Amino acid sequence: KNSAKNRIALITGATSGIGKATAILFAIEGIHLVLCGRRQDRLDALQKELAKQTKVTSLTFDVRDKDAVFEAIDSLPSEFTNIDILINNAGNAHGLDPIEEGNTDDWDAMLDINVKGLLYVSKAVIPGMIERKSGHIINIGSTAGKEVYPKGNVYCASKHAVDALTTGMRMDLNPYKIKVGAVNPGAVETEFSNVRFKGDSEKADAVYNGFQPLVAEDIAEALYFVVTRPPHVNIADLTITPTAQASATVWNKD
Ligand code: NDP
Ligand code: 8X3
Numbered sequence: 092k093n094s095a096k097n098r099i100a101l102i103t104g105a106t107s108g109i110g111k112a113t114a115i116l117f118a119i120e121g122i123h124l125v126l127c128g129r130r131q132d133r134l135d136a137l138q139k140e141l142a143k144q145t146k147v148t149s150l151t152f153d154v155r156d157k158d159a160v161f162e163a164i165d166s167l168p169s170e171f172t173n174i175d176i177l178i179n180n181a182g183n184a185h186g187l188d189p190i191e192e193g194n195t196d197d198w199d200a201m202l203d204i205n206v207k208g209l210l211y212v213s214k215a216v217i218p219g220m221i222e223r224k225s226g227h228i229i230n231i232g233s234t235a236g237k238e239v240y241p242k243g244n245v246y247c248a249s250k251h252a253v254d255a256l257t258t259g260m261r262m263d264l265n266p267y268k269i270k271v272g273a274v275n276p277g278a279v280e281t282e283f284s285n286v287r288f289k290g291d292s293e294k295a296d297a298v299y300n301g302f303q304p305l306v307a308e309d310i311a312e313a314l315y316f317v318v319t320r321p322p323h324v325n326i327a328d329l330t331i332t333p334t335a336q337a338s339a340t341v342w343n344k345d
Contacts, residue, residue, distance in 0.1 A: 093321045096121035100318070101164075101174045103154060103212055104181035106133035108281030109231060112307035113178060113314050118144040120315060125171050127163075127181070127212075129153050146170065154181050154208025164215040173223065176318055177216045179209045179253075180231040184246040184287040198245045205249035209256065221267045228264070229317055230257045231310075232275040234332060238339040247339075250275075261327065270325040274313055277332030277339075279305040301344035302335035 100117055104110035106128035114124055118141040126141075126149040128134050134149040141147045148171050150163040182205040185197035209230060220226030235243055236250030254273065261271035284295035310331065317326045335343045 093319050094120075095176070095315075095318045097123060098175040098318075099123045099125065099171055099173060100176035100178060101125040101127065101212075101216060102178040102180060103127045103208075105137065105149075106130045108283060109276070109279060109307045109310045110178070110180040111137065112311040113180070114141060116308070116311040116315055118147065121145055122176070122318075123147065123171065125150060125167065125174065127152065154212060155203045157211050160208070160211040161215050164212070172219065174216050174219060175226060177213065177220075177226070177228045178231070178314065179212060179228065181208060181212075182231065182249075183283060184235075184243075186289075187242045187246075187287060189242055190244045193245060201245050201249045202252075205246075206252045206256075209253060213260065217264070217269075220264070220269050224268045226264075226267075227270040227318060228260060228272075229314060230260075230271075230273045232257065232273040234275055234277045234330060234336070234339050236273075236275055237330065240339040243339070257328070261325075272317060272326045273328050274310060274317065275328070275330040276305060276310050277330075277336040278302075279307055279310060281307050302342060303333060305331065305333050 100122050102110050102114050105114045105126035114126055114137060117124060123146040124141060126134055126137055129151060131151045134151060138147050138149045152159040152163040154160060185200045186194055230253050232253045233250040235247045236254040239247040257271060257273040264271055280299050284298045285292060288294040313329060313331055320326060
């Protein structure tokens with residue numbers, strides 16, 4: 092294993108779920124952190140906690156706000172500017188409706204956050220990686236980026252776009268020795284379903300009834316594995332599901 096200690100990782104969506112679990116694990120392993128999200132109180136609390144273990148700073152911005160993305164990343168103190176690892180994790184599903192009943196604000200949110208937000212953050216970070224001829228970008232895709240499921244329409248489209256962008260980025264950044272890959276989770280119990288169902292916790296909890304979902308730490312461990320491969324090894328694509336989930340639509344539930 093190739094230690095990632097003292098490397099600098101920028102994690103979007105670090106205030107919750109997969110991003111937060113990854114920040115906590117990376118801090119234990121001595122990776123320096125740039126924590127990103129919109130919820131300032133959570134960023135402050137996490138920064139304070141993890142500062143006991145590693146060097147950490149945070150940036151508060153909405154990935155949909157193009158100017159805010161560039162301003163925030165440009166404002167990083169010099170000790171954090173050489174980002175070695177970018178985890179494009181910020182994202183969510185908004186709604187679960189047949190296409191004819193879809194809410195256009197939900198569609199905008201998913202495409203603007205999951206696709207365009209990922210692009211803006213990448214655009215802000217890539218030039219430094221190109222200059223240094225090193226770097227590692229990991230996009231959080233989904234099983235929804237590999238298969239479509241009923242009522243998944245626009246969320247699945249956004250994650251299929253992430254899948255395509257991961258491949259495209261890997262090709263285009265290949266001359267610069269930048270590793271690019273995706274980690275694609277199946278069902279992970281986080282705030283994801285709460286966001287999807289707009290705070291309806293009964294509906295959100297029901298998603299995880301009758302089987303054992305992944306927890307955010309399962310994905311964090313995989314991300315740590317991905318970033319600690321030796322320089323000649325790139326994990327291009329890793330799909331991880333609960334054992335009870337055989338595909339986007341095939342489940343073994345009690
Ligand atoms: P959570 O809802 O727990 O976390 C989502 C994170 O994204 C939060 O930290 C949130 O921070 C951030 N975020 C959301 N919108 C924005 C925005 N506009 N600007 C900046 N940050 C934003 O969900 P997960 O941890 O489960 O999701 C993380 C990633 O994993 C997503 O890309 C999701 O699609 C993917 N995924 C999740 C699966 C699951 O079953 N949970 C399965 C497959 C993929 P804040 O609100 O503070 O901005
Ligand atoms: C999240 C998992 O199955 O809700 O990407 O699409 S699922």
